Amino acid sequence: MLTSAAAQNALQASDYAARPSWLCDRGLTAKVVCTETTRFDSYRTRYLSYRPHGYAPEREDGLFHDSFDSGGYSRSLVIYEAGRAIATIRLCSSGPEKSVGLQDTIPCAETFGPELLKLQEALIAEGRSPRIAEVNRLAKVPEMQSDNLITVGLFQMLKYLALASEAELVLVAIRFPHIKFYRRLGFEIIEAPRFVSRYNTSLALMACQRKDFGRIEHQVDFLFRRKRSLHWADMDDLGTRFLNGEEVPVFPVHKSMAMDCDERNAVPRALIN
Numbered sequence: 727m728l729t730s731a732a733a734q735n736a737l738q739a740s741d742y743a744a745r746p747s748w749l750c751d752r753g754l755t756a757k758v759v760c761t762e763t764t765r766f767d768s769y770r771t772r773y774l775s776y777r778p779h780g781y782a783p784e785r786e787d788g789l790f791h792d793s794f795d796s797g798g799y800s801r802s803l804v805i806y807e808a809g810r811a812i813a814t815i816r817l818c819s820s821g822p823e824k825s826v827g828l829q830d831t832i833p834c835a836e837t838f839g840p841e842l843l844k845l846q847e848a849l850i851a852e853g854r855s856p857r858i859a860e861v862n863r864l865a866k867v868p869e870m871q872s873d874n875l876i877t878v879g880l881f882q883m884l885k886y887l888a889l890a891s892e893a894e895l896v897l898v899a900i901r902f903p904h905i906k907f908y909r910r911l912g913f914e915i916i917e918a919p920r921f922v923s924r925y926n927t928s929l930a931l932m933a934c935q936r937k938d939f940g941r942i943e944h945q946v947d948f949l950f951r952r953k954r955s956l957h958w959a960d961m962d963d964l965g966t967r968f969l970n971g972e973e974v975p976v977f978p979v980h981k982s983m984a985m986d987c988d989e990r991n992a993v994p995r996a997l998i999n
Contacts, residue, residue, distance in 0.1 A: 752807060754876070754976040756883045758968055759802040759814075767804045767811035769795075775865035792833075794818050799831040801887050802863065803968075805879055805976060812870050815880045816863035819891040820846075820856070832860045834899035838931050841917050842897075845933070849894050859893035879976040881911060885939060886965040894936050899929045912938045 759768050769789035776782035782790040794800050795816075802816040820831045828835035828842050835842050846856035861884065870876055888896050900908055902919050909915075909932075917931035968974045 752875070754879055755806045755973050756879070756968065756976050757804050757806070757973045758887070758971060759804060760971045764804055767806075768802045768814040768816075771804065771811050771814045771867060772863060772865040774867050775871075778868060794831075794833055797830060801890070803880070803883050803887065805876060805883070806973070811867075813866040813876045813880055814863065815861065815865075815884055817859050817861055817884060817887040817891060817896075819859040819893050832858065832897070833862055834860050834897060834929075834931065837899060837920075837922055837929060838917055841931060845895060845916075854894050855892065857891070857893045858895045858897060859888060859891050861896060861898045877907075882976055883968065886961070886968050888939060889961055889965065890969055896934045896936075896939070898932050900932055901927055901929060905930055905932070908932050 757764050759765050766789070769791045773782055773785065773788050773790040776790055777784065795802070799821065800816055800818040802814055804811050805813040818832055820828055828839060828846075832842060842858065845858060849856050849858075864877075864880060866873065866876055896913075898908060898913060905915065905919075911934070913932040913934045915930055916933050919928040919930040921928045964974055964978060
């Protein structure tokens, strides 16, 4: 029979994910898509992720992209491990004025067009910019699909794209199983899930306001028990280097954040599930 101390230790252990997928020293790096090489890496990662599920048509070049990639209103990033592209994500933003059609800049406008226009009108009424952005095209190579560290890493770096876009709202059209995760990142449901026949699934519209962007950073802080936040409302040196095309670490380790390896490798399962 377990003693009370042993029982407590066993209970705590059950709340933690397996160590291999949460190693902080995996050396994950990120690049913004701004060259032919990074563009290829992003499109190829999407194809590898989407094709097995039928979300991408079969193509001889093994790449997946769409019209929003070339419209001038989107930016993507790629995460690498040991030099190999393993994940990507895209942020599409509307123009600073309503003169640029949402259908041409924001993919989810096809489903939530009237709702997006109301959001922009509300922003204008508050004296704020009507610029909004949408997170989409999140993709991970098949063998990394269940690696939650990479998902958190994508949003850790996406913050810089969001800040650079100067969007007042960041949106995501998401399937029901993923709502809980996005809520933990600071997103709130603004349109309940509705069935979309062309996708044969239900999508909810969620949003995170600029003033709430910091919740994503705080989530990462808590996951890795870091002693201070980088404050998502501010652009830092890492973000500047990243946006300038430099390859940067996804989870930079500072001496003041040093901690025991065993502690770093333990991440509460409940935060992700």
